[in-house]
Amino acid sequence: MPASSVVDAAAKGVKLDRHGGAAVLLRRASGANKHLVSASSHLLFRATVLATLALVVLFTLHYPSLISHSFHLSSSSSRRSSHRSLLGSSSSSTSYRGATWAREIRRSAAPRRDGGLSVLVTGAAGFVGFHCSLALAARGDGVVGLDNFNAYYDPSLKRARQRLLATRGVPVLDADINDAALLARLFAAWPFTHVLHLAAQAGVRHAMRAPQAYVASNVAGLVSVFEAAARRADPQPAVVWASSSSVYGLNTDAPFSEDHRTDRPASLYAATKKAGEAIAHAYNHIYGLSVTGLRFFTVYGPWGRPDMAYFAFARAVVAGDPVTLFADARRDFTYIDDVVRGCLGALDTAGKSTGSGSSGKKKKKKSGPAPLRVYNLGNTSPVPVARMVAVLEELLGRKANKRVVAMPANGDVPFTHANVTHAARDFGYRPTTSLEVGLRHFVEWFVRYYKIDNANAASTTTTSAAGKPRSKRKSTAMSAAS
Numbered sequence: 071m072p073a074s075s076v077v078d079a080a081a082k083g084v085k086l087d088r089h090g091g092a093a094v095l096l097r098r099a100s101g102a103n104k105h106l107v108s109a110s111s112h113l114l115f116r117a118t119v120l121a122t123l124a125l126v127v128l129f130t131l132h133y134p135s136l137i138s139h140s141f142h143l144s145s146s147s148s149r150r151s152s153h154r155s156l157l158g159s160s161s162s163s164t165s166y167r168g169a170t171w172a173r174e175i176r177r178s179a180a181p182r183r184d185g186g187l188s189v190l191v192t193g194a195a196g197f198v199g200f201h202c203s204l205a206l207a208a209r210g211d212g213v214v215g216l217d218n219f220n221a222y223y224d225p226s227l228k229r230a231r232q233r234l235l236a237t238r239g240v241p242v243l244d245a246d247i248n249d250a251a252l253l254a255r256l257f258a259a260w261p262f263t264h265v266l267h268l269a270a271q272a273g274v275r276h277a278m279r280a281p282q283a284y285v286a287s288n289v290a291g292l293v294s295v296f297e298a299a300a301r302r303a304d305p306q307p308a309v310v311w312a313s314s315s316s317v318y319g320l321n322t323d324a325p326f327s328e329d330h331r332t333d334r335p336a337s338l339y340a341a342t343k344k345a346g347e348a349i350a351h352a353y354n355h356i357y358g359l360s361v362t363g364l365r366f367f368t369v370y371g372p373w374g375r376p377d378m379a380y381f382a383f384a385r386a387v388v389a390g391d392p393v394t395l396f397a398d399a400r401r402d403f404t405y406i407d408d409v410v411r412g413c414l415g416a417l418d419t420a421g422k423s424t425g426s427g428s429s430g431k432k433k434k435k436k437s438g439p440a441p442l443r444v445y446n447l448g449n450t451s452p453v454p455v456a457r458m459v460a461v462l463e464e465l466l467g468r469k470a471n472k473r474v475v476a477m478p479a480n481g482d483v484p485f486t487h488a489n490v491t492h493a494a495r496d497f498g499y500r501p502t503t504s505l506e507v508g509l510r511h512f513v514e515w516f517v518r519y520y521k522i523d524n525a526n527a528a529s530t531t532t533t534s535a536a537g538k539p540r541s542k543r544k545s546t547a548m549s550a551a552s
């Protein structure tokens with residue numbers, strides 16, 4: 071029988087089978103063995119397809135989060151190789167649900183050392199959140215991160231941080247702190263002992279361009295986190311969150327102490343951070359929530375924020391673009407590793423929340439008032455911004471095209487200077503990194519990450535010197551090496 075006839079017979083068989091079954095097919099085939107073989111193979115084929123479909127349906131019902139790619143976990147983690155990657159970079163947080171998802175959360179959140187913490191880190195793909203998450207995971211604490219990956223600065227840098235965290239077993243969910251339902255599901259999935267709340271709208275001067283973003287993140291978002299921690303979580307976690315040196319505003323007493331006035335913010339950014347400190351007081355008072363606010367002082371370092379001056383200036387120096395310096399500005403630049411030690415110290419000493427939270431009703435406090443703390447995390451040695459640029463010039467082996475202007479009325483303050491005696495007393499905080507050393511670490515990362523040829527730099531040659539740039543300028547193009 072020609073091949074076309076076999077195909078015809080098989081086609082007929084399908085048709086007949088639909089109407090009369092295999093017996094009709096067998097009669098019409100009138101003993102032709104080839105037809106019999108063809109028909110029975112066809113039946114076998116159909117049975118296999120049906121069985122496969124049934125299996126797919128069963129699998130889908132059993133593993134919904136796998137099918138929807140809704141949850142991010144490391145695919146390359148050495149410690150957690152059993153975690154298959156569910157990284158889906160643009161998934162909606164509303165799909166973070168289900169039994170498998172909750173199991174994955176528990177697996178990442180569980181500490182791997184005796185007495186370890188279990189920390190929900192908001193803003194985990196941000197600069198400080200990324201470094202703190204790495205440090206917590208490295209010492210065996212359980213960590214689950216979340217971040218909304220907004221475009222305030224290059225989201226690809228946040229994605230690169232997310233990928234690196236994944237290799238350490240820290241998932242970073244694509245989620246917004248204003249998603250109350252998701253926060254409730256996270257606390258239902260696992261009793262986090264701590265929340266390190268670092269998600270925020272940063273940037274002092276940008277607040278004049280996008281004021282509502284600061285209200286949405288730094289006020290509404292903070293309330294959302296406090297609501298979840300105080301009223302949805304049972305037991306309540308302790309919350310450590312990022313306030314800012316900017317709350318000192320127009321204060322002129324120096325160095326800035328936590329006892330100084332903070333009721334004269336100079337920017338909307340500062341005002342929202344100050345509002346956050348007042349909101350923290352209310353949640354501590356009403357719900358017995360343990361809350362620690364950390365006033366960061368111009369934190370810098372590898373994997374930093376491209377919107378900050380040291381980072382933007384480094385890019386401008388490499389590109390040969392102008393650098394605008396606000397005359398006489400000084401900052402208490404604080405290196406990231408020092409700040410991370412401060413954050414972990416604050417978490418370790420946070421003290422327990424004492425209210426009862428799951429029903430949202432205020433019940434009798436379990437053991438008196440919960441801690442309410444605020445600390446400066448600065449470097450204690452302000453440096454002129456012009457000096458910061460000079461160090462960058464040295465490290466990059468290129469001269470900046472400087473333009474010095476009077477400080478505009480944009481919310482900036484002329485100087486910051488931290489007194490850190492409270493943090494030193496309560497958790498041994500002692501910053502040890504000079505601006506020169508810290509910027510060297512930053513530049514080493516910066517040239518590697520953006521694949522910049524830095525052959526002229528002081529750090530890699532013995533002949534270049536600040537003020538004596540080489541005439542030969544190297545490539546100015548920057549591309550991320552992530």
Ligand SMILES: O=C(O)[C@H]1O[C@H](OP(=O)(O)OP(=O)(O)OC[C@H]2O[C@@H](n3ccc(=O)[nH]c3=O)[C@H](O)[C@@H]2O)[C@H](O)[C@@H](O)[C@H]1O
Nearest residue numbers: 272273274314315316366367368378379394395396399455
């Ligand atoms: O400690 C904080 O609470 C804040 O620190 C950081 O704010 P700032 O201290 O203002 O840092 P950053 O912008 O790097 O400007 C540094 C210096 O460069 C000067 N500066 C800035 C821009 C410019 O074009 N020229 C210039 O001279 C400028 O006058 C300043 O003296 C965080 O961004 C903020 O989110 C918050 O965390």
